[in-house]
Amino acid sequence: MAIDLEKEKKKNLKLALGVAALGIFFSAGIYVIIFSLMFLRPGLLFSFMPFPSLSKGLAGINNRLYVISKEVDLSDLSFSNKKEPKEKFTLGALDGKNPDPIEIKSFDSFTHDNNRIYFFGEGFYRTFDGARWAETKTDAIGKRPEGVISPDGLFVLSGIKNSPALNLIKDSGISSIPLPEEYLSDKDK
Numbered sequence: 622m623a624i625d626l627e628k629e630k631k632k633n634l635k636l637a638l639g640v641a642a643l644g645i646f647f648s649a650g651i652y653v654i655i656f657s658l659m660f661l662r663p664g665l666l667f668s669f670m671p672f673p674s675l676s677k678g679l680a681g682i683n684n685r686l687y688v689i690s691k692e693v694d695l696s697d698l699s700f701s702n703k704k705e706p707k708e709k710f711t712l713g714a715l716d717g718k719n720p721d722p723i724e725i726k727s728f729d730s731f732t733h734d735n736n737r738i739y740f741f742g743e744g745f746y747r748t749f750d751g752a753r754w755a756e757t758k759t760d761a762i763g764k765r766p767e768g769v770i771s772p773d774g775l776f777v778l779s780g781i782k783n784s785p786a787l788n789l790i791k792d793s794g795i796s797s798i799p800l801p802e803e804y805l806s807d808k809d810k
Contacts, residue, residue, distance in 0.1 A: 686714070687714055691711075711725065726747065728747070745759065761788040762777050764780040775789070
């Protein structure tokens, strides 16, 4: 069987150019789509990539260890939609009995003692004892609260009326604890 080499070369060259052109057009199309998505819906690109949950910390209560995590949902981000990304907080027990973490309401910070986990937010704190939730609203907790448990009660440091305040919350009531003057004078602390 006789093969015309010149005809085969031309045929292979056309085939190679056609495959290369398809590759270039396909790559350019993907580039244009991704580039336009970056500007129109940047959060959609993040939804394709796995974003790990961020561990906020551990708490041990009633001889059980709990992991508190935060997941950030960036799928709704866009330049026209100026909303903050959605945050989802979860609480999971590391005992092997209940492997799925439960979703909990958002909070700013948390602390714990042997019996409860305290979740702080502006104007409230929630407690979890391993089974039951309780929420307490109070004016003694302001912005960006941080708390700690002591034998005297619950100490909460937060911003109230644009200045830091330290309050002791106990069953008998709330008492304000004065902060040193050098702490009050520096607004950045």
